Amino acid sequence: MPSISVLLSTVNENANVFRMKLNYSEPKIYTGGVDVNRWSSLTKKEQQQALDKDWFVYFSFRDPKTGRLKKRPQIKGGANRLKTKKERLTFLKIIQRNLLILLEAGFNPYKDNSDLEEDFLNGRLLNGKRSTSNTKTVEKAHLITEKSKAPKEKESVQNNMVSIKEAFGIALETKKQVLNQNSFSKYRSRINAFKKAMSELYSENDSITSITKKDVIGYLNETLTRTSARNRNNVRTDLSSFFQALEDNELIENNFIKKINILKAVPKRNKSYTPQIQKDITDYLEKNDTLLLLFVQFVCYNLLRPIEVCRLKIGDLDLNDRKIYVKAKNSPVKIKIIPEIMLAQIPDLTKKNKEHYLFTPYGLGGEWKVADNDKRNYFTKRFKKVKDHLGLGIDYGLYSFRHTFISKLYREFVKATTPFDAKTKLMLITGHTSMDALDKYLRNIDAALPEDYSNLLK
Known part of the structure; x- marks a missing residue:
C-alpha cells in the first residue's frame, strides 16, 4: 500500500x-x-x-x-x-x-x-x-x-493564476489614476503595509485568491491593537477599495471586505477657539510670526482648510477682481471671493513669480517642492510653538480656526433669517456641496446653539 x-x-x-x-x-x-x-x-x-x-x-x-x-x-x-x-x-x-x-x-x-x-x-x-x-x-x-464553459468561468480560471505581486501592481496603478496625489499617498502607504503583512503568510508568486477573509480580519485586529478603532476602520475602508479594484478587474470573484464589520469609534475633532484665546493667539503671532499669522487669516477669513492654504500659488490670487482659485478637497478648482477684511491683510505680490507657492518656510512666494501633506505638517508644527506658549492641548489646531469662524458666521446669519436661509448663504462661502453635508458639519462643531431657556425651568 x-x-x-x-x-x-x-x-x-x-x-x-x-x-x-x-x-x-x-x-x-x-x-x-x-x-x-x-x-x-x-x-x-x-x-x-x-x-x-x-x-x-x-x-x-x-x-x-x-x-x-x-x-x-x-x-x-x-x-x-x-x-x-x-x-x-x-x-x-x-x-x-x-x-x-x-x-x-x-x-x-x-x-x-x-x-x-x-x-x-x-x-x-x-x-x-x-x-x-x-x-x-x-x-x-x-x-x-x-x-x-461560459466565458465568465474561463476568465475565473485565468484570474486565479494572477499572482499577489501582479494583483497589487494592477490595483495600485488603477487607483493612482483616480485619486489625487495626497489621497493616493495615504492609500498606497496602507496597502503596502498590508502587502508586507501578507508576505509573512504567502509568497508574492502565490495566487491573489490565496488571501482570505480570515487573513484580513487578523490584520485588522492587529491594527486595532496597535493603533485605534478609528484607524482600523480607515484601513478597512482602503482595503475594501483595494479589493473592489481587484473585483472590478476580475482578479477575484468578490470583495469580501464588505462583509467585515465597522467598529464604533469616537470621532476626534478640533475644538473651536474662545474669543479670548483668539486674541491671545493673534497678539502672540503679531509679535513673533507674521507669516504664520497671515496663514491663519486665510483659514479664518476665507474659511480654507490648512492644506488648501498650502496649495495656493501666487497666481491663484486675483487681487484686482478679488477672487481666489482654490484646489479644494472635493473638486479640482473652486473660485471664492476674497472678503475685504482679508484683502486688507495681503501684501503687494505683483513682483512675485506667479508659479511660486504663496507660503513657504522662508516667506511669501518661493519654490517648495514637497508633498502637500508635508507642507501642512510643517505649519502644524510651527503652530505648535504658539500652542505650547499658551498652554493649549491637542484638541486645538489650525483647523480649529475654520470651525470657529464658520460657527461665528452661521450664528450671525441666523440672527436675521431662518436656519435654512442662513445655511443656504453659508454653503456659498464654505464650499460644502450639499445641505446635508453642511448640516452634519454644523452639528459636529456645535455651531447651532439654543437661546437661553431659563424661563422655561422656573
Whole structure:
C-alpha cells in the first residue's frame, strides 16, 4: 500500500476541485502554538520559540470500526528543516492543499490506494472520476469541456493564476489614476503595509485568491491593537477599495471586505477657539510670526482648510477682481471671493513669480517642492510653538480656526433669517456641496446653539 507521503508528491498541480466527502476533516496547519496572522506583533523571542517547535499538517479520518473521526499521524514532510516562518508556511500550505485534493479524490488511509496513485501518475483523474481511456483521450475531453464553459468561468480560471505581486501592481496603478496625489499617498502607504503583512503568510508568486477573509480580519485586529478603532476602520475602508479594484478587474470573484464589520469609534475633532484665546493667539503671532499669522487669516477669513492654504500659488490670487482659485478637497478648482477684511491683510505680490507657492518656510512666494501633506505638517508644527506658549492641548489646531469662524458666521446669519436661509448663504462661502453635508458639519462643531431657556425651568 503506497504511503500518503508518496501520494502527496504525485498530485498534479492542475488537479481540479473534487467533490467533498464527509468522512474526513479539513487539513489544518499547526504553527508552533501561535497565530501566524499576528506574527509581526510577536516578540523575537516568541517567534523563535514557535520556530523551535515542530510545524505540521494534521487531519482526522473516520474510523471504519467506530464510525468516529480519528486523528491521523502528523505530516511534516521535512518542513522543520526550513528556518523561517514564511518558508515553512509556504511549504506546509502546499502539503495542505495537496492533501485536501487527495481526500476529495477518495483517498482512504484504511484502504489500498494503489489505483488512486496510478491515476494521478498517469493523468487519468478528471473532476474526481477515473477514466479507462488513455491520457491523450482524457486531455482531449478536458480541453473540450473547458472550451464549452461560459466565458465568465474561463476568465475565473485565468484570474486565479494572477499572482499577489501582479494583483497589487494592477490595483495600485488603477487607483493612482483616480485619486489625487495626497489621497493616493495615504492609500498606497496602507496597502503596502498590508502587502508586507501578507508576505509573512504567502509568497508574492502565490495566487491573489490565496488571501482570505480570515487573513484580513487578523490584520485588522492587529491594527486595532496597535493603533485605534478609528484607524482600523480607515484601513478597512482602503482595503475594501483595494479589493473592489481587484473585483472590478476580475482578479477575484468578490470583495469580501464588505462583509467585515465597522467598529464604533469616537470621532476626534478640533475644538473651536474662545474669543479670548483668539486674541491671545493673534497678539502672540503679531509679535513673533507674521507669516504664520497671515496663514491663519486665510483659514479664518476665507474659511480654507490648512492644506488648501498650502496649495495656493501666487497666481491663484486675483487681487484686482478679488477672487481666489482654490484646489479644494472635493473638486479640482473652486473660485471664492476674497472678503475685504482679508484683502486688507495681503501684501503687494505683483513682483512675485506667479508659479511660486504663496507660503513657504522662508516667506511669501518661493519654490517648495514637497508633498502637500508635508507642507501642512510643517505649519502644524510651527503652530505648535504658539500652542505650547499658551498652554493649549491637542484638541486645538489650525483647523480649529475654520470651525470657529464658520460657527461665528452661521450664528450671525441666523440672527436675521431662518436656519435654512442662513445655511443656504453659508454653503456659498464654505464650499460644502450639499445641505446635508453642511448640516452634519454644523452639528459636529456645535455651531447651532439654543437661546437661553431659563424661563422655561422656573
